[in-house]
Amino acid sequence: MSLGFLDNFGGLFEDPPPAFVFEMSQSGIACGVRSKRRGQPPKVTFQRFAEGEVLAISPVRDNVAKPAEFARHVAGLAPQTGSRKRREAALILPDYCARVAVLDFESFPTDPEEQASLVRFRMKKTVPFDLDAAAVNFHAAKLGKRFEVVVAAAAEEIVAKYEAPFRAAGYLPGFCTTSMLASMDLMPAKDLNVAVKLCDKVITVALCDGRCPKLIRCVELSEMTFEEVMAVLYPTFAYAEDELKRRPARMVICGFGDATNPLREQWQTDLNVPVETMQSSWGAPGEFNAGLMGWLHAQESKQ
Numbered sequence: 001m002s003l004g005f006l007d008n009f010g011g012l013f014e015d016p017p018p019a020f021v022f023e024m025s026q027s028g029i030a031c032g033v034r035s036k037r038r039g040q041p042p043k044v045t046f047q048r049f050a051e052g053e054v055l056a057i058s059p060v061r062d063n064v065a066k067p068a069e070f071a072r073h074v075a076g077l078a079p080q081t082g083s084r085k086r087r088e089a090a091l092i093l094p095d096y097c098a099r100v101a102v103l104d105f106e107s108f109p110t111d112p113e114e115q116a117s118l119v120r121f122r123m124k125k126t127v128p129f130d131l132d133a134a135a136v137n138f139h140a141a142k143l144g145k146r147f148e149v150v151v152a153a154a155a156e157e158i159v160a161k162y163e164a165p166f167r168a169a170g171y172l173p174g175f176c177t178t179s180m181l182a183s184m185d186l187m188p189a190k191d192l193n194v195a196v197k198l199c200d201k202v203i204t205v206a207l208c209d210g211r212c213p214k215l216i217r218c219v220e221l222s223e224m225t226f227e228e229v230m231a232v233l234y235p236t237f238a239y240a241e242d243e244l245k246r247r248p249a250r251m252v253i254c255g256f257g258d259a260t261n262p263l264r265e266q267w268q269t270d271l272n273v274p275v276e277t278m279q280s281s282w283g284a285p286g287e288f289n290a291g292l293m294g295w296l297h298a299q300e301s302k303q
Contacts, residue, residue, distance in 0.1 A: 019088070021292050022090070028288060030047075042282070057202065059099060075169045093178050105118075138152070185294045193251070195251075247273075252278050
């Protein structure tokens with residue numbers, strides 16, 4: 001099992017890519033089914049959990065609070081075909097169950113095993129779980145004389161518990177990533193941008209050069225208030241100006257529902273930056289399917 005990346009983050013699919021994609025959140029499961037015909041919109045649905053805390057998102061403990069209920073929801077997501085052939089699927093995990101970091105190196109080995117060992121060593125100080133029992137994937141890029149490495153890590157047991165009911169339901173979850181990483185394909189391809197995504201009580205903020213993350217923060221909010229969100233945004237803008245010597249060209253937001261327009265106006269005033277809503281080929285994603293829509297958008301653009 002591994003956490004993959006889309007496009008230039010190293011997650012490469014054989015042709016054709018999986019027809020099914022699922023995004024998990026504390027509130028439910030979003031399901032996307034790709035159309036076999038180019039240009040036709042995918043079928044996107046959302047199945048809300050009605051039994052209380054089916055999933056309890058955390059980077060350090062089992063996320064599946066009610067395994068039987070989770071398995072029941074997964075089994076009912078897509079129509080059964082009667083075929084015993086496993087259906088390939090992409091799984092998009094909640095941001096808060098994993099950790100994503102951008103590491104800077106003056107030099108980076110060429111041997112894959114040495115790369116993995118170095119990345120794990122650097123990540124050990126930044127993750128709240130045992131990295132020796134974690135699924136880790138990374139992508140390295142040379143920028144001038146230094147190397148920038150984007151790393152995603154999650155406890156293997158957590159990933160396995162998410163995958164298990166899909167395998168039992170006849171799916172083959174060969175690709176796994178996080179919601180914010182999957183939604184990167186919905187970001188503008190140029191300029192320095194800030195992505196702000198709310199899902200349940202978790203806010204994920206990514207500072208991106210085009211679609212390449214420079215910094216990703218994921219914070220569980222005690223309350224969804226303007227002040228708590230600004231406490232995450234201010235350091236992100238400060239990092240952009242202090243470390244990158246650039247000011248973000250725009251902020252792209254997702255998941256704020258009815259509060260989107262009031263927040264957009266207030267952020268534009270307080271942060272002095274244009275604020276846009278995240279968009280896909282089929283409209284704006286919502287609170288629970290930004291990663292799913294990003295994945296589907298990426299597959300459409302590859303056809």
